[in-house]
Amino acid sequence: MTPTLPNITDLSLKELEATLRSFGEQAYRAKQLHQWIFSRNAKGFSEMTTLPQPLREKLALEFSLLRPQIIAHHHTVEETCDYPTEKIMLSLPDGEAIESVLIASGDRMTACVSSQAGCPLQCTFCATGGMGLHRNLSGGEITSQVHELNRLATAKKSGEGITNVVFMGMGEPLLNTENVIEAVENLSRRSYSLNLSQRKITISTVGIIPEIIRLAKSGLKTKLAVSLHAARQDKRLALMPVAASRYPLMELQAALSEYVFLTGLPVTLVYMLLEGVNDTPEDARLLAGFAKTFLCKINLIDYNANINIKFSPVNRATKDMFTRYLMDSGIHVTVRKSYGTTINAACGQLATSGEYNRKNL
Ligand code: SF4
Missing domain, CATH: 1.10.150.530 (DNA polymerase; domain 1)
Incomplete structure (x- = not known):
């Protein structure tokens, strides 16, 4: 309504x-x-x-005073998972819908939040990209989304609220930078109930260069994660056609060096290994070369099989080869566990419209 x-x-x-x-x-x-x-x-x-x-x-x-409302809530069913990952669908006051994810791991409770309803960037591995952009979320909608997740988190047995926030849900945060900054400020205000440290908040981007520099100059102390997924321009173009054509790799590399220079903070490069796409020894060599020029770490992640997109995860041997090559090149590497695959809550799996949505909620 x-x-x-x-x-x-x-x-x-x-x-x-x-x-x-x-x-x-x-x-x-x-x-x-x-x-x-x-x-x-x-x-x-x-x-x-x-x-x-x-x-x-x-x-x-x-004025009215309206907030996002939870309209669906799913838990993981993986037997190997210590803690259930929860996917939450929220409706916005104008009827748009977004998805968020709550991930419990060790003593962390991470909220993975959306910054846009849909996304205009059409990354080929991503369900949200298939939706197109419906609209940006306001800073208040993003803030209220985190409060709703915090309410769920504190209602759990442990009673702990959210400890970390990652802008890795639906949308490209740096196409909505002003509202994302507003939300980060709201979430980290000292006298406010959430009072999160900005260092516990990660903003993820496909590499929107002018906004990366704007973020660097904003004075925020948030972490920056960049979805790289290929260190060769033609491969990146095939995976992320809109982002890679507007912001080519060499310009992105220069922007990330400037970001590190301006903030003194390292960048996390996120690289999703896709079988037969970006997983060769040559890809590992190019990735190491890209990463060596500025302070960063690389986060290797698995692809999560998705019902409407045709990619496959790599096998263990390929992942080990990549990890070894990067470590031998002196680069800090982490291999991230994927949470929430059984409920389509993992990376690239959030979407709230059409057949995909009806089948999965
Ligand atoms: S990966 Fe991120 S930027 Fe790319 S289409 Fe999906 S939500 Fe948008």
């Missing part, structure tokens, strides 16, 4: 300040209001008892 009044959760802190100024209120009232929305998770203006009654009434006349 489309809300008739503007949704106040879509306003940034600056926009709330401007709005309350236009109401003749002092700046601190905007901060109180923001805290009610993004820290105390008020469901309505009447709950906001630190605001004067006339202001609450005026806000209720001018």
Whole structure:
């Protein structure tokens, strides 16, 4: 259902300040209001008892207060998995839907969140890419998404909430940078209920060069992960046609060097091994050459068989060959366990429309 009044959760802190100024209120009232929305998770203006009654009434006349709602919730069924991975579908106030994933591992509870409904970048291995872009999420929708996941996480036996956030759900975060930055600031505000360290938040990108530099200059202390998947331009073009044609490998390499120079922080290069596509000794050599020029580590991940896309994961021997070659080249390598494959919650498996969605939820 489309809300008739503007949704106040879509306003940034600056926009709330401007709005309350236009109401003749002092700046601190905007901060109180923001805290009610993004820290105390008020469901309505009447709950906001630190605001004067006339202001609450005026806000209720001018705005709605709507948040993403959980509409589906699935757990992994892998017998080998110590902790269930959970895929959560949320509907947004305008009827769009997104998916998020909760991953428990050791003492971490990671929320993998969406920044867009759909994605325009059409990476060939990705279910979200097949949806096209429906729209960007507001900073408030991203923040509220994390709060919803935190509510689920704290309801578990251990009672622990979310410890880490990764922007690896639906969408390309750096095509929605302003709202992603707004959300990161909301999630990491000291006096707010989540109060996450920015170092526990990872922003993942296919390599949107101008936005990588913008992020580097933003002052955020978040981690950056770059989905590389091939260190040869023609192979990368075949896998990620839109991103690779706009941002060729050599320019991406230079941008990542600048990112490291500006922030002093390492970059994680994510490389998904695909049988017969990017898994040869020559691919390993090119990847090592790409990675050697700036401070980084490489995260090798498995491809997760997906019902509508035709790639296969590599075998153990190929993965070992890649890992050994990179380590012998002096590069820090991690091999990531894949969570959530049985519920299509793993990398590249999130999608919320069409036949794919109906079959899987
Ligand atoms: S991999 Fe990321 S950037 Fe590529 S289509 Fe999927 S969601 Fe978009």
